[in-house]
Amino acid sequence: xxxxxxQGTGKYVVVYACLLxxxxxxxxxxxxxxxxxxLVVRMLTFGAIETVLVVFFWMNLASEKKNxxxxxxxxxxxxxxxxxxxWTDSFRLLLxxxxxxxxx
Amino acid sequence: xxxxxxxxxxxxxxxxEAPPFAVPSKKLAMWLFIMSDVMTFAACIAAYAFVRNAxxxxxxxxxxxxxxxxxxxxxxxxxxxxxMLFAVKASRAADKAGAFRxxxxxxxxGAIFTLLHIRDWMGMISQGAGISQNPWGPPxxxxxxxxxTGFSLLHMGVGTIALFVVAIRxxxxxxxxxxIELFSLFWQFVGLVWxxxxxxxxxxxxxx
Numbered sequence: 001x002x003x004x005x006x007q008g009t010g011k012y013v014v015v016y017a018c019l020l021x022x023x024x025x026x027x028x029x030x031x032x033x034x035x036x037x038x039l040v041v042r043m044l045t046f047g048a049i050e051t052v053l054v055v056f057f058w059m060n061l062a063s064e065k066k067n068x069x070x071x072x073x074x075x076x077x078x079x080x081x082x083x084x085x086x087w088t089d090s091f092r093l094l095l096x097x098x099x100x101x102x103x104x
Numbered sequence: 105x106x107x108x109x110x111x112x113x114x115x116x117x118x119x120x121e122a123p124p125f126a127v128p129s130k131k132l133a134m135w136l137f138i139m140s141d142v143m144t145f146a147a148c149i150a151a152y153a154f155v156r157n158a159x160x161x162x163x164x165x166x167x168x169x170x171x172x173x174x175x176x177x178x179x180x181x182x183x184x185x186x187x188m189l190f191a192v193k194a195s196r197a198a199d200k201a202g203a204f205r206x207x208x209x210x211x212x213x214g215a216i217f218t219l220l221h222i223r224d225w226m227g228m229i230s231q232g233a234g235i236s237q238n239p240w241g242p243p244x245x246x247x248x249x250x251x252x253t254g255f256s257l258l259h260m261g262v263g264t265i266a267l268f269v270v271a272i273r274x275x276x277x278x279x280x281x282x283x284i285e286l287f288s289l290f291w292q293f294v295g296l297v298w299x300x301x302x303x304x305x306x307x308x309x310x311x312x
Contacts, residue, residue, distance in 0.1 A: 020179070026307060084150075091158075
């Protein structure tokens with residue numbers, strides 16, 4: 001029991017160290033002179049890794065029932081994916097502003 | 105035997121129905137709340153991303169001082185997430201004093217984070233950045249900045265107060281280890297949201 005308690009705490013500290021390293025990498029990338037799209041991809045990649053670490057190990061979703069994990073993960077990802085409908089309209093608006101042409 | 109008697113007999117309460125997903129109802133409710141909060145934050149960040157992408161002259165006003173402040177806030181937030189987990193561990197091990205101590209440490213970290221957040225806002229306000237205007241151009245910058253960070257600040261401020269209450273009630277015997285674990289879910293979620301706000305709002309707008 002005591003060993004299990006120790007292991008659990010050790011796991012949390014390892015995740016904490018990983019989160020610190022990933023966050024430091026994000027701050028480093030923030031100061032790099034790279035294009036906007038590359039910046040977004042890198043930040044989102046690091047954000048996704050952080051999410052997996054926090055949700056599965058700090059929020060202990062990994063130790064829950066499989067059907068609860070499926071429900072939470074699929075439902076949340078579906079809604080987050082559905083929100084990406086904004087991009088086409090956002091780029092269209094950007095094009096209008098850059099070219100000076102607008103919708104009639 | 106009367107009809108009423110038969111009807112009563114047909115509705116004799118049976119054993120309790122099993123909770124969905126075989127998790128306690130309170131925990132399921134917290135997960136559902138977190139999922140709904142994910143949608144709210146995601147909608148805010150999606151709206152910000154829409155405007156940010158569609159505005160060619162989007163300002164990049166964050167200098168070293170602000171970024172240093174945000175870095176400190178992030179370390180405080182991550183550390184508070186770890187101390188909250190120590191509180192959960194201690195409560196599971198029936199170490200009441202230890203759990204209370206870790207919760208108070210976590211709440212103090214939350215208070216520090218909130219104060220640093222307010223300091224960041226004061227810095228922005230002193231530079232003339234408001235909700236509807238700012239010295240750098242597009243007015244949508246201030247609106248999106250204050251709405252996203254304000255929503256996070258609200259969660260953190262209220263969460264800190266709630267954590268003090270939970271700690272005191274746990275010490276008084278009104279809450280148990282399950283309640284501490286539930287609050288930990290909320291606390292970790294707020295920390296996770298901050299890890300998305302930092303790159304989206306601050307690091308992608310660092311002054312060249």
